Amino acid sequence: MTTAPSTILVLPGALGDAGLGPRLGDWDIAIGAAEAECGFALLDDHLGTLRDAGQLLIRDDAALTLLDPERGMLTQDAGRAERFVADLDDGPVKAALGHVPPLRSLLAGASGRLGRRDLAVTDDEGKTRVRARLTTLRPDDGGPALTVAALQGLRGYDGALDRLRDHLQGAADAAPGAWSRMLMPPGEPYVAKPDIPVAEDDPAWRVATDIIATYLDVARRNEDGIIADHDTEFLHDYRVALRKVRSVLSLFRGVYADDATAGLKAAASGLMAPTGRLRDLDVYLLAREDYFAMLPASLHEGLDLMFCALEKDRRAAHRRMARHLRAAPYRTQMTDLQAALAAGPPKGPLADDAVGDYARGLIWKRYRKVCRIARAIDADTPDEQVHALRIACKKLRYLMEFFAPLVPASALKPVLKPLKRLQDNLGLFNDYSVQQDFLRDFMDRQAPSGDRRDLVLAQSIGALIAVLHERQREERARIMENFARFDGPRIRERARSLFHRKEAQG
Amino acid sequence: MKIVACYSNKGGVGKTAASVNLAHAFARAGDKVLLCDLDPQGASGFYFRVKPSQKLQNEAFFEDAKQVAKAIRGSDYDNLDILPANMSFRDFDVFLSQMKNSQSRLKKALKAVGGDYDVIVLDCPPNISMLSENVLKAADLIVVPVIPTTLSERTFEQLLDFVEGQGDGKGGRRKIAGFFSMVQRQKVLHVETMQRMREAHPKRMLDTALPFSTDVERMGVNRAPVREFAPDRPSARAYAGIFDEIRARLHKD
Numbered sequence: 001m002t003t004a005p006s007t008i009l010v011l012p013g014a015l016g017d018a019g020l021g022p023r024l025g026d027w028d029i030a031i032g033a034a035e036a037e038c039g040f041a042l043l044d045d046h047l048g049t050l051r052d053a054g055q056l057l058i059r060d061d062a063a064l065t066l067l068d069p070e071r072g073m074l075t076q077d078a079g080r081a082e083r084f085v086a087d088l089d090d091g092p093v094k095a096a097l098g099h100v101p102p103l104r105s106l107l108a109g110a111s112g113r114l115g116r117r118d119l120a121v122t123d124d125e126g127k128t129r130v131r132a133r134l135t136t137l138r139p140d141d142g143g144p145a146l147t148v149a150a151l152q153g154l155r156g157y158d159g160a161l162d163r164l165r166d167h168l169q170g171a172a173d174a175a176p177g178a179w180s181r182m183l184m185p186p187g188e189p190y191v192a193k194p195d196i197p198v199a200e201d202d203p204a205w206r207v208a209t210d211i212i213a214t215y216l217d218v219a220r221r222n223e224d225g226i227i228a229d230h231d232t233e234f235l236h237d238y239r240v241a242l243r244k245v246r247s248v249l250s251l252f253r254g255v256y257a258d259d260a261t262a263g264l265k266a267a268a269s270g271l272m273a274p275t276g277r278l279r280d281l282d283v284y285l286l287a288r289e290d291y292f293a294m295l296p297a298s299l300h301e302g303l304d305l306m307f308c309a310l311e312k313d314r315r316a317a318h319r320r321m322a323r324h325l326r327a328a329p330y331r332t333q334m335t336d337l338q339a340a341l342a343a344g345p346p347k348g349p350l351a352d353d354a355v356g357d358y359a360r361g362l363i364w365k366r367y368r369k370v371c372r373i374a375r376a377i378d379a380d381t382p383d384e385q386v387h388a389l390r391i392a393c394k395k396l397r398y399l400m401e402f403f404a405p406l407v408p409a410s411a412l413k414p415v416l417k418p419l420k421r422l423q424d425n426l427g428l429f430n431d432y433s434v435q436q437d438f439l440r441d442f443m444d445r446q447a448p449s450g451d452r453r454d455l456v457l458a459q460s461i462g463a464l465i466a467v468l469h470e471r472q473r474e475e476r477a478r479i480m481e482n483f484a485r486f487d488g489p490r491i492r493e494r495a496r497s498l499f500h501r502k503e504a505q506g
Numbered sequence: 507m508k509i510v511a512c513y514s515n516k517g518g519v520g521k522t523a524a525s526v527n528l529a530h531a532f533a534r535a536g537d538k539v540l541l542c543d544l545d546p547q548g549a550s551g552f553y554f555r556v557k558p559s560q561k562l563q564n565e566a567f568f569e570d571a572k573q574v575a576k577a578i579r580g581s582d583y584d585n586l587d588i589l590p591a592n593m594s595f596r597d598f599d600v601f602l603s604q605m606k607n608s609q610s611r612l613k614k615a616l617k618a619v620g621g622d623y624d625v626i627v628l629d630c631p632p633n634i635s636m637l638s639e640n641v642l643k644a645a646d647l648i649v650v651p652v653i654p655t656t657l658s659e660r661t662f663e664q665l666l667d668f669v670e671g672q673g674d675g676k677g678g679r680r681k682i683a684g685f686f687s688m689v690q691r692q693k694v695l696h697v698e699t700m701q702r703m704r705e706a707h708p709k710r711m712l713d714t715a716l717p718f719s720t721d722v723e724r725m726g727v728n729r730a731p732v733r734e735f736a737p738d739r740p741s742a743r744a745y746a747g748i749f750d751e752i753r754a755r756l757h758k759d
Contacts, residue, residue: 126729127555128582154580155587 007151007165008067010056010183013173014136014145017117024121024167027129027160032118038062040114040137042182045104046225046234048189053099056148056183057106058137060114065135066093073133073150082106083231103286105231110182112139121164129160132168139182144173146182190221192237198405204358205344205351208252211402212264213341215241215248219271220334227322232282235321239279242272247398251362254350264345267337278321280438281314283431294467295460302460305453306442359403364499366396374483383433386479390426397423407498415495418486425475425482432472436465508756509602511628511645515661519651520687522549523722523732524748525629528649530731531749533586537624540578542589550629551590554581555729558590574601575615583731587623602644642669642678647756651687651716654699662703666710679710683755685748686715714747 021029043057044050050057054069059078066074076091083105088094100106119132131152138145149168153161196214198207219241225234246268249261256264284291285307292303324330350358373389397419404412439461448454512525522545529541529550543550551558556579579588604612605626616622630641642648650665652658662684669678684707690696704711716722719741721732728735732742 123555125555125557127557154582156577156579 007153007161008069008072009149009151009165009168010067011147011149011168011172012144013147014138015134015147015149015168015171019171020119020168024163026124028122030120030122032120035116037113037115039111041108041111043106044109045100045106046190046230047101047104047192049100049104050097051184051189055096057093057097058114058135058148059108064088064091064093066096067148067150068096071096073148101233103231103233107230110139110141112137112141112182114138121160128154129157130154130164132164137182143182147172190218192218192240193401194218195405196402198355198359198403200354200356200406202355203352204252204255204355205347207355207359207402208248208255209341209344211248212245213338215244216334216338216341219245220338223325227325229318229322232286235275235279235282239272239275242268242275244398246272247395248402251366251395251399254348256348256351257346258348260345261348264337264340267333271333274321274324278314278317280434281310281317284310284435284438285314291464295463299460299463302456302458303464305457306461309442309446355403356406359399359406360499363396363399363403364495366392366399367495367499370396371487374487377480377483386426386429386476387433389479390423390430393419393423393426411494411498415491415498418482418488418491422479422482422486425478429472429475429479432468432475436468436472439465439468507605507623507626508646509605509626509628509644510647510649510752510756511630511641512649512651513628513630513632513665514651515632515665516653516658517632519653519658520716520722521545521632521651522547522553522629523725524649524651524685524687524716524745525627526550526553526725527731527733527745528749528752529586529625529627530583530733531745532625532627532753533583534733535749535753537585538622539586539625539627540589540623541581541586541627541629543629545629545631551588553725553729553731554579554588556581556588556590572615574612575618578616602641606644642681645681647683647752648681649752650682650684652684652703652711653688654686654696654703656695656699659699659703662707666707682710683712683752684710685712688718689715690718712748712751714744714751716741716744716748 017031021031023029038061040058040060043059056067058065058067062078063075064078068074071092074092074096076093077089079089082088084102085094085097085100085106086102088097115136115138117134117136119134120128121130122128131154133150133152135148135150136145137148151161151164151168194214196207196210219238222234222238222241225231226238246265249256249265249268253261255261288307291307292300295303370389370392373385373392377385377389397416400412400416400419443458443461446454446457510528512521512528514521525541529539533539541550541554574589577589579590580586581588601612604610607613613622628641628645648669650662652662666679666682669682684703686696686700689700700715717740719739721736721739721741724735725732732739732745736742
């Protein structure tokens, strides 16, 4: 019987038979015939979630194999080509990939040819003491091969397991790092929220420029994924990054010369503009199941019609977006923008202020604005005010995140937590409102087909709008309660001590 | 967890072969199996190429849960572990009661090393006094190979009487599952004895009989269960039938 988990070794080189056997001390090493080679690809998402977890996922023609630091080697049938973990057949590999963000698709990284062999070590009685399964991966790019050895110890024969491990490590190519290209693609790993170092006395101009340059780079690293349409998170990250760029420009007043700020802001807004339509459609298509759950089955037919139309719209919107990103004007604009940041935009009057005090001033002001708007909200306040609160919260949150390195995380958390909760609440309120507008607009744009489909569609969309309206009302009712949580005396005191500038304001 | 004891008060009836082939069949069916080699000859360990453990010479072996767990050896087959021959059979009933009690130190020690067994097969020594009350109590089923001769018929009935005299009366008899072993259909004596015994103990004898076969003898040369080297032979098919019947009996209650 095997002892779990088996020991997994990832070794450089192909570990040819000649270098492995036929003896291990006074024991025999029997190496089985190599199984027929087949193609393979290594899978991971854009964030490198598996790599960060120490996992290696190999897809070949027949199977998915996962090397997991805790569970050892897991396999299941490959099934059809999958994009998301949720699409995989149920099995041990899928179960071990629960930590992959559900909206992130699995992308093929390094690919090549794969061969497998089994190996067994037997003693003088012919008793098996330890087994190993060797999987050799030869990359297509002609780079060095690597071999994954899954050692399978047998209960009561631990010594043999240790001996075989040493033996295999000794047989591997002694060139560490030579094969890491397959496991660690060149370049920095992608991070959606990079840590940007900020020190108390850094000039505000320097920090603003760093943040903008960093987020422009984050945006650019999503371009290929948007064009290839791997998953919806590429566009989402792209938009968030550009929104952060725009926020820095509008929040850091006086750091750049006014006309420079205006020019950069216009550029950032110009970059955002073409993305809105595709993102909206993504959001609706992702909410498909939610929508079907909102309505009784008798109204599902209309939803089917609507989603069919939305999918068609999305295909067109994606084509436009991909064309836009591929086109020379966009490339030039982005390159120019990055060059302008690298050179450093012209300084404004506050450019050389120490960022610590400058940031606290900004956050304090923004914090008070959030409180001012929120305290004025009651049951009769028009929705516009609620939207204004949402935007103000967003800006406050960005500021706090940009300058998080200046305050201890433990001090910031009690302020951030209720703020996040309030933001989720405001976000849902806004989503329901936007969705109703979208559906009305969708109805207006539908050319009548002249048959009963018009009625079916109108019924379903009418019902959806009614449900969304009700949900919006429920969210609205929670806003005051969530703000009260954020506006408690302890958090007020905390915000004051963190962000209120002590010296007299002149 | 179920305990299946293979027992015979005569030597050379195929008891160890039955233990080995049944344990292997349980493991193939997906159960996690521990085969305890309690016969001083250590034959079932030999069939699995496991060397007798030096540790097991110790008198108080079964009292030390960690020692027991350490002595267990993985066989070459998935789901099947062996506890090699133990020369001293002293505290074996302690071991059995510990195996039955999920809170015992032994069960915890086994669980800690992933030895949470579904089925324990005991290859018992051929001595009725050794088959203590505790073994009888602990076993869910006692598998008895019977060569269909007049002499075997008598010893089988002695065993039934002995089991009935132990503790829980009639219940004990119900645990006995005899099967005809080394059957030679050309021998009139065999055929008549089988017929007579089936009539006398309709519920105690399994339907499947194991024919006399050199394949079972060849287990000693191949050192493997019959199914591994002669899967299509009559004896392999007979063991499969015996296994099916035993499994059905185990899961009847």
